[in-house]
Amino acid sequence: MLEPDFIEAVRTAVGPDGCTQAADALEEYGTDASKQHGPAELVVRPSTTDEVAAIARLCHQHRVPLTVRGGGTGYTGGAVPALGGVVLTMERFTRILEIDEVNLLAVVEPNVVTGDLQRAVEAIGLFYPPDPASLDRCALGGNIAECAGGPRAFKYGTTKRYVLGLEAVLPTGEVVRTGGKTVKNVVGYDLTQTLVGSEGTLAIITKAILRLIPLPPHRETIQATFAEVDGAVRAVIELVKARVVPAALELVDGASLEAVARYLDDRTLAPEGTGALLLLEVDGLSETVREEAVRVEASCRQAGATTVRHATDAAARDELWRVRRELSPSLKTIAGLKLNHDVVVPKARVPDLFACVARLREELALTIACFGHVGDGNIHVNIMVDPNDSAAVDRARDGEQRLFEEVVRLEGAISGEHGIGLEKRSFMHLALSAEELALMRRLKTAFDPHGILNPGKMFPDAEPATTSD
Ligand SMILES: Cc1cc2nc3c(=O)[nH]c(=O)nc-3n(C[C@H](O)[C@H](O)[C@H](O)COP(=O)(O)OP(=O)(O)OC[C@H]3O[C@@H](n4cnc5c(N)ncnc54)[C@H](O)[C@@H]3O)c2cc1C
Incomplete structure (x- = not known):
């Protein structure tokens, strides 16, 4: 239960329209795509870094749990206020502040939707590769906090490869700036990469400097079907041996294909005898794309592909990707x-x-x-x-x-x-030794001495008070 003087101090910091305790808001901000629920007590919508810092300071002083929220698409309950308290939504931080065509970077606020940044930079021939399937709903701050990846990670890497610098508010209320606008920077510990993937447990990201690359001018999609998953996996190994690095390399197994075919009532998507499907994309200069597409097809055929289809124009490529896009809703059936x-x-x-x-x-x-x-x-x-x-x-x-x-x-x-x-908290001990977990706990304490930021997460002995659908 939050103290009235705490609520009053938050209201003073962000203004009366910057926070709410309305029941529908507490419900909405108490959950995320994981469908876990936590007892949100106050939803706060700051507009500036100073306001974020003021809220962090108040939560630190009053020992109030503070959970940061981006797009709310997380699959592991990261934005769920597991121990109640304040949900700090970054939804007012939606500006692309700068696109620098010479230094190949963008400066963004954390709740720019990932797909919006991609479209903005692609319009001028630049490319921001990380492409989680949720890219039209998730935010860059959430991507950084989770180190999101997507189909293009094979060639282009995950979010961490693109984060050059951050502005962040510590749970104690100080504002820090890590990294910067240069690709090289070895001054001290790499705090930028410490915050990448920290799941909103170490600091609140209020600004990010992101690396861009030139947009590959050509793209070709190849879809190959196989009788068994083993064949599809063999094709991937053949490709690696042929030294081809596709921009995307996705596998869909027979059970998933069957679900999509039933959901869309379209048997052509999972023809009789199909045990797996590979979706590959090659990109670059037109000659490279053509050459790599030929090598991709050869590797698939060598591994026993039953069909191979190619698409070069946007509409045809989109059609080949349809199976992958429809997976999430299809599995629900x-x-x-x-x-x-x-x-x-x-x-x-x-x-x-x-x-x-x-x-x-x-x-x-x-x-x-x-x-x-x-x-x-x-x-x-x-x-x-x-x-x-x-x-x-x-x-x-x-x-x-x-x-x-x-x-x-x-x-x-x-x-x-x-x-x-x-x-996955309860499985952390499988993945990490006692020494590694203890080191991570010490790191957490260094950033957040009172343990107010996103409590109940990540560590196996955290005590959440949540329910699930
Ligand atoms: C249909 C669907 C498809 C998906 N596909 C993919 C995929 O292909 N690849 C992939 O990696 N993920 C995928 N996800 C998961 C999810 O979209 C990603 O984890 C994404 O990065 C979460 O971003 P968000 O803005 O929604 O973050 P939220 O869910 O709001 O938050 C996630 C975590 O980040 C923290 N956080 C958010 N903003 C900040 C900030 N400004 N500062 C500090 N911490 C912050 C939160 O506290 C929380 O711990 C998918 C989810 C859905 C629903």
């Missing part, structure tokens, strides 16, 4: 509860990962649909289960534990892009 895990293994271990998934399907009688960024070894393993069938839910929970254990054995990571948040 399989079962009401989706345990969505974005595990990642070294590329060469992807066949072992799929073997593990096949064992879990068989031994635990689970429906599991897989798709994802196979070029990075980052596969979304979706365990689909009826939430009203408690025995099935128990088997699914057993399945996720076994999945994570196997991923760690395969020298992989339990999350490649969605982060830990609330959802």
